[in-house]
Amino acid sequence: MLRELAFNLLGVFLPVTAIVAFATPLLGKARRRAPWALAMFAALFVAVTTTVVYAAVAVGGRPLVYPFGGWPPPIGIMYEVDAFNGVLGLLTGWVILAITAYSKWYEKEMDEPVWYYTLLVGLMVGLLGCLYTGDAFNLFVMIEVLSISAYGLVAYHKQRPEAVEAASKYALIGAVATNMYFLALVVIYGNYSTLNMADLALVGRAYAASPLPALLAVSFSLWVFTYKAAVFPNHFWLPDAHPEAPTPVSAALSGLVVNIGVYAVARFLYTIFGYNNALGLYRGAVLLALLLLGCASALLGAFMMLVQRDIKRLLAYSTISHIGLALMAGSLGFAAAGGALVLALTAMVAHLVSHSISKATLFMASGVFIHEAGSRDLDAMRGLGRVRPLSAIAMTLSFLNLAGFIPFVGFFSKLLMYQAFLDAGLPVLAFVVILVSAVSLLGYMKPIYSIAFSFKKGAPVTSPRVELVDVLLVAMSASLLVLGLVLGLSPGVFSQPALSLTQQGVEDYIRAYLETRKSLGGPYG
Amino acid sequence: MKRVVSLAVLVTIVLGMSLLLALSGQSFYPSENLRWLAIVYLNTTYNPYLPDFTVRSPESVTAIVWDYRGLDTLYETTVFYLAIIAGLALGRGVKRLNQKPTDESGLSPIVKTVTKITGPMILAVAASIGLHGHLTPGGGFQGGATAAVVPVVFIVVFSSFYLLWKGVSSQRMLTLRSAGLIGIGLTSISLFLAGLLLGLPSYVFQNIAKAGSPLSMPYDVHGALLSGTLWWFNLFEFLAVSSGFTLAFIILMTPEAEEKW
Amino acid sequence: MRAARAIPVALLAFVTYIVFSGSTSGYDLVTGLLVSVVVGALFANVTIERPSKLLSPKRWYWALRYALRYFIVDETKCHIDVAKRILSPRMPVNPGIVVVPFDVESDYAMTAIANSITNTPGTVVVEVDKKNKVFYVHWIDVASIEPREAKKGISETFEYYSKKVFD
Amino acid sequence: MIEELLVYTGLGLIALGAFAQLVSGIGVNRFRNFYLRLHAATIGSIWGCVYPIAGAGLVALGYKELGPYSTFMAGAAFVTSFLVLILSPAGSHALARAAHKTRQALVEPCVHDALDPSMCVRGGGS
Amino acid sequence: MFVQEFIAAVVPLYLVATALYLYRALKGPTIPDHVLGVDLLSYNLAVLFIVLGIFFKEPILIVTAIPLALWIYALDIYVAKYLERRVMGA
Amino acid sequence: MSLDLLIYAVGAVASLMSVVAVYLALVERDLVKAVIYSAIQSVFYSLLFYLFMSPDIVLVYLPVAGGVLPALLLVLISKTERFERE
Amino acid sequence: MVGFLAEYMFTVIYLSLFVNLGLSLFGLFYKPHYVKKLIMLGVLGDTLNMFAIFLGYRAWPSPTTPSRPPILLTYPFENASVLVEFTSRAVDPLPQALVLTAVVIGLAVMVFLIFLGDNLFKHYGTLDMREIRRLRG
Known part of the structure; x- marks a missing residue:
């Protein structure tokens, strides 16, 4: 019953969301509230769907496959949800719901919000499509949907020259990167004559002797994935682009869009070109390179954070640092196997979840303070914690989570990471994790201190105010606490997603695809 | 002169390198055989012997674009739509001129008259390309892109005010575009909704009945092959694309009043 | 209406x-x-x-006559003339822009004449003045710069037929 | 019989087109002035494009090996040639007018320039 | 009939013309010259498309000539407009 | 007589010509001319698409790369600046 | 000899596509002007599409029967021989469909970039990226 519901919702929710995006400008011109209501409807629908889908996957214990048009998969396109992209989808659905709700408050900073909401719904479609799709070319299309809405949203405050410049840099190099992914797809289709991810994993095994095409494909496609995830040499656009976007969009970009890059890297290197596959010996080399890049961007982000005075820029560098950490954990597959690998992947998933929620909260809270202060400078925000106490609390909690304090989920994710590195026999990396945490704690102290704990001398005393947004922010940061408690009490919560990237999980992924293909029949099934 | 020399060098490099490669047996001559997947597509695109595993469209590219991989195409149009929305967002708050068109504006009267005559012909040709998309090369996007010649040429030859004066405003084009895209979206889920109502299994983007799901769009109306949803997709895409191009050109080409900043 | x-x-x-x-x-x-x-x-x-205008058969008859004559006689004459000029080693050209008046009312007739002039090699309409009813034609071999003479060499037959068809 | 006639006429027109395009290509490169090149271009667009496309339509009407879509080909060829017939002079005229108005190209070997005498460069010869 | 062979003999002539046009389109000192070259080039290719359609015995390939002719006309028009006015919309 | 060789020769010539056009578009400083060169390149690419038997692509590609993009780029140039600086 | 010439010509096509790819990447990264970058981005996308189509081509079954576009001309048909002949000659339709999608997507990105370039010029008064970086500080 649940599975059937999830199956039908999985097929229909993205076309419906796209229809909402198409309809927004039509209705939005007539009524002022309509755009927000439509976006909220789409976000609610997405949140419910992702929950149902994840529940069905988690309860059923096997991936859920939706073949579009009733075509058996390598002929048609399919959506395939296992626990890994299921949990990321769940995260995306709820965070984007919070962001859409927050946008209502942010509306006063914008003129003609109709375009903003249309692009936001487009972003939603792109995010979920990237996560759920089981077809490599469909991933290309969805990355483009995601990118074009992100470009448009970054340039949304077009009165600011910096915003337009950041968007142009982001869009120009992003277009080159996605073109390179298309080249990777050409290589893949030319050599393996299929585009389906599960089918690629299956077919690739026959090509283990000649790993060169797979290496080409992976290296071309890694460019766009690391670009989207802002990993070290490709990180240059993020500190400009994320702060210049409207605040809720900064939250979506920093919290969710970067996840897509990490997700796609994991999907390509574990599921498609994973175990005893076409990539062969090169897989270790690619993973090692990714590990080093992740290491570099973690350190770079942490150190760059120290010198920032602009709060949104500080948060952007923190994103680079944390994505680097998650990538480090995720690319441990070259050295570890079995328990240590599961531990590392669990750490990656937990870290992505913790980072997404807290970074979204932080950006949204910073939006509140920027609105109060009229500036993005940290010094101008002194003492504003007294004016918006709930937001200050939410902000502090989220910072503590990012720094890895104890009852929060961030602590457990870093602990898992530490353990995984030690188990894999790489104590250097464990040291890097500690170093990054320590350095970034220094960086986080500055905003915490200046907003929550300091006074502005000679400022008139204003009474504390509470709006609906503050409640939303507190709820989001409280969820971090709850998640931390859950993870602390039963460490197995995130192991199911991690297990779906192990060899057994990949077998399940392929088996689900084969079953669907057989059940749909036809002469070529 | 420098350019000529470097061009000659470039061409010589290409010719010589390929001669070397061809001599060393490293050729890029394509195979005579097709991939498995391609043969599946070619065999099932119009195949009366497989009544529940075919698209019933002789044009296999359109069949792939709108049926086998219809999801890609839906989001591809979404990308184009979002790009134009982003453009509108970038152009908000800009005052655009709105004058009455005169004889002076635009190009010479000969070009104007020629454009007037050829406009309907080009639209008819474009509609033919678009509406025969499931039979001959063409389809919604191709037809729409051909039809976009008309607004471009009208804007350039007369002026963008002329279009406004004749009632082609950016607001109307946006409405038409949204309507076309909503049509595409509804077509894609129409059989799914019908299946829900009738209690029959059916899929999103379903076109012709499959073995497990008996619902099917009408694909043959009095001897005219419509290929089910393909015809509707082409129609709506034609509307959406032609109005989208018109919209983009109108907002880019209309002269602006003085900027504020 | x-x-x-x-x-x-x-x-x-x-x-x-x-x-x-x-x-x-x-x-x-x-x-x-x-x-x-x-x-x-x-x-x-x-x-x-x-x-x-569109529905009168007489105009269609004249249009057909115009087309036949234009495609078979006028085009061939001018093409051969210009081709000779191109291929002859000395390239004998004597170009200039001359005034060619026209005497039709509607835009369509004017356009038909102008297109006929441009479509025959050797003459290109450079500019048109609707008020004074003249074309400025670039002519590869200027026989005369006097408007009436030039018209005789360039556009008289076109105008005769266009008047029958469009006016 | 009539079909063969159609095919041979069409092929003749195609051959004529090839010849005209060659002449036009030579002319475009030999003439030293934009306005003179326009005359050579006219050969390439009328005899070189309109006639052979119409000829291809005639071939399609008579040539049975083309299969069931040969009428489609004939119709499309006629429409295309008609559109080129109307559009190409308009394009050349627009270009010539723009070139003359903005003084992109002078009327170089020149006998008389009724429109703008200052653009007439006398003498030169061929 | 000898249609295929006849066309195979004619196509090289068209190719030579293409090269001549290309030379003008790339060299042409002024912008109208460039555009004139592109114009002729595309008319040449339109004929080539149609003639090769007969050569392949694929009548449906003829549709490709239409957008070539139409959009090259549009290119003429907007280069002319650009030269005349500098503002495309007025 | 092998007819396929003729077609492949046409393709080779077209691709070489496209290289020439791309190179000139790269080094040209007058942006209007660069746009025209890129239009030439796209015309030759459409010939290649045609020879590789994809009329659908020609129908999409020609309007997009030969018509719409030059138009949009010319609009952008006419709104901004025409010459690339040293 | 004929076989060698055919191979040579295909190699020429392939290599010139590679040269175009290299030229366009060079232009993208080393030419400072925004419009030049856009032109080269267009060339890059076109060349990649060309690669896909090149991949989907199939050689002629015999020197006198050309390969054909993946479009069935005779339908409805009585016997399966039409279909067999079609499958033995038609080229691969999937790359064509992919390229169709990619062309439209490339166009969409380009339209957005052109809108952006307009705004960029309004703010900085130039489209030279070096200049813009300098002005931004």
Whole structure:
């Protein structure tokens, strides 16, 4: 019953969301509230769907496959949800719901919000499509949907020259990167004559002797994935682009869009070109390179954070640092196997979840303070914690989570990471994790201190105010606490997603695809 | 002169390198055989012997674009739509001129008259390309892109005010575009909704009945092959694309009043 | 009135659609009808000023005569002339821009004359002055710069037929 | 019989087109002035494009090996050639007018320039 | 009939013309010259498309000539407009 | 007589010509001319698409790369600046 | 000899595509002007599409029967021989469909970039990226 519901919702929710995006400008011109209501409807629908889908996957214990048009998969396109992209989808659905709700408050900073909401719904479609799709070319299309809405949203405050410049840099190099992914797809289709991810994993095994095409494909496609995830040499656009976007969009970009890059890297290197596959010996080399890049961007982000005075820029560098950490954990597959690998992947998933929620909260809270202060400078925000106490609390909690304090989920994710590195026999990396945490704690102290704990001398005393947004922010940061408690009490919560990237999980992924293909029949099934 | 020399060098490099490669047996001559997947597509695109595993469209590219991989195409149009929305967002708050068109504006009267005559012909040709998309090369996007010649040429030859004066405003084009895209979206889920109502299994983007799901769009109306949803997709895409191009050109080409900043 | 003006445009679109599709099956007729109605409505106020002209068979007869004569006689003469100039080693050219008056009323007749002039090699309409009713024609071999003489060399036959067809 | 006639006429027109395009290509490169090149271009667009496309339509009407879509080909060829016939002079005229108005190209070997005498460069010869 | 062979003999002539046009389109000192070259080039290719359609015995390939002719006309028009006015919309 | 060789020769010539056009578009400083060169390149690419038997692509590609993009780029140039600086 | 010439010509096509790819990447990264970058981005996308189509081509079954576009001309048909002949000659339709999608997507990105370039010029008064970086500080 649940599975059937999830199956039908999985097929229909993205076309419906796209229809909402198409309809927004039509209705939005007539009524002022309509755009927000439509976006909220789409976000609610997405949140419910992702929950149902994840529940069905988690309860059923096997991936859920939706073949579009009733075509058996390598002929048609399919959506395939296992626990890994299921949990990321769940995260995306709820965070984007919070962001859409927050946008209502942010509306006063914008003129003609109709375009903003249309692009936001487009972003939603792109995010979920990237996560759920089981077809490599469909991933290309969805990355483009995601990118074009992100470009448009970054340039949304077009009165600011910096915003337009950041968007142009982001869009120009992003277009080159996605073109390179298309080249990777050409290589893949030319050599393996299929585009389906599960089918690629299956077919690739026959090509283990000649790993060169797979290496080409992976290296071309890694460019766009690391670009989207802002990993070290490709990180240059993020500190400009994320702060210049409207605040809720900064939250979506920093919290969710970067996840897509990490997700796609994991999907390509574990599921498609994973175990005893076409990539062969090169897989270790690619993973090692990714590990080093992740290491570099973690350190770079942490150190760059120290010198920032602009709060949104500080948060952007923190994103680079944390994505680097998650990538480090995720690319441990070259050295570890079995328990240590599961531990590392669990750490990656937990870290992505913790980072997404807290970074979204932080950006949204910073939006509140920027609105109060009229500036993005940290010094101008002194003492504003007294004016918006709930937001200050939410902000502090989220910072503590990012720094890895104890009852929060961030602590457990870093602990898992530490353990995984030690188990894999790489104590250097464990040291890097500690170093990054320590350095970034220094960086986080500055905003915490200046907003929550300091006074502005000679400022008139204003009474504390509470709006609906503050409640939303507190709820989001409280969820971090709850998640931390859950993870602390039963460490197995995130192991199911991690297990779906192990060899057994990949077998399940392929088996689900084969079953669907057989059940749909036809002469070529 | 420098350019000529470097061009000659470039061409010589290409010719010589390929001669070397061809001599060393490293050729890029394509195979005579097709991939498995391609043969599946070619065999099932119009195949009366497989009544529940075919698209019933002789044009296999359109069949792939709108049926086998219809999801890609839906989001591809979404990308184009979002790009134009982003453009509108970038152009908000800009005052655009709105004058009455005169004889002076635009190009010479000969070009104007020629454009007037050829406009309907080009639209008819474009509609033919678009509406025969499931039979001959063409389809919604191709037809729409051909039809976009008309607004471009009208804007350039007369002026963008002329279009406004004749009632082609950016607001109307946006409405038409949204309507076309909503049509595409509804077509894609129409059989799914019908299946829900009738209690029959059916899929999103379903076109012709499959073995497990008996619902099917009408694909043959009095001897005219419509290929089910393909015809509707082409129609709506034609509307959406032609109005989208018109919209983009109108907002880019209309002269602006003085900027504020 | 708008409907009356729409009919010729719709007819033009319909004929184009059917000829382009190259078949008269039911599908083509029905879709062609729909398309031509839409196109007619769109272009009713743009293309046609006086619809009754289109329906007179006499004009069509003259148009046919014009086309036959133009494609077989005039074009061949001018093409051979210019081709000779191109291929002869000395390239004998004697170019200049001359004034060529015309004496027709409607835009369509004027355009027909101008296009006929431009489509024959050796003469290109550079500029048109509707007020004074003259073309400025770039002529590869200027026989005379006097307007009436120039007209005799360039556009007299075109104008004779265009008047019959369009005015 | 009539079909063969159609095919041979069409092929003749195609051959004529090839010849005209060659002449036009030579002329475009030999003439030293934009306006003179326009005359050579006219050969390439009328005899070189309109006639052979119409000829291809005639071939399609007569040539049975083309299969069921040969009427489609004929119709499309006629429509295309008609559109080129109307559009190409308009394009050349627009270009010539723009070139003359903005003084992109002078009328170089020149006998008389009624429009703008200052652009007439006398003498030169061929 | 000898249609295929006849066309195979004619196509090289068209190719030579293409090269000549290309030379003008790339060299042409002024912008109208460039555009004139592109114009002729595309008319040449339109004929080539149609003639090769007969050569392949694929009548449907003829549709490709239409957008070539139409959009190159549009290129003429907007280069002319650009030269004349500098503002495309007025 | 092998007819396929003729077609492949046409393709080779077209691709070489496209290289020439791309190179000139790269080094040209007058942006209007660069746009025209890129239009030439796209015309030759459409010939290649045609020879590789994809009329659908020609129908999409020609309007997009030969018509719409030059138009949009010319609009952008006419709104901004025409010459690339040293 | 004929076989060698055919191979040579295909190699020429392939290599010139590679040269175009290299030229366009060079232009993208080393030419400072925004419009030049856009032109080269267009060339890059076109060349990649060309690669896909090149991949989907199939050689002629015999020197006198050309390969054909993946479009069935005779339908409805009585016996399966039409279909067999079609499958033995038609080229791969899937790359064509992919390229169709990619062309439209490339166009969409380009339209957005052109809108952006307009705004960029309004703010900085130039489209030279070096200049813009300098002005931004």
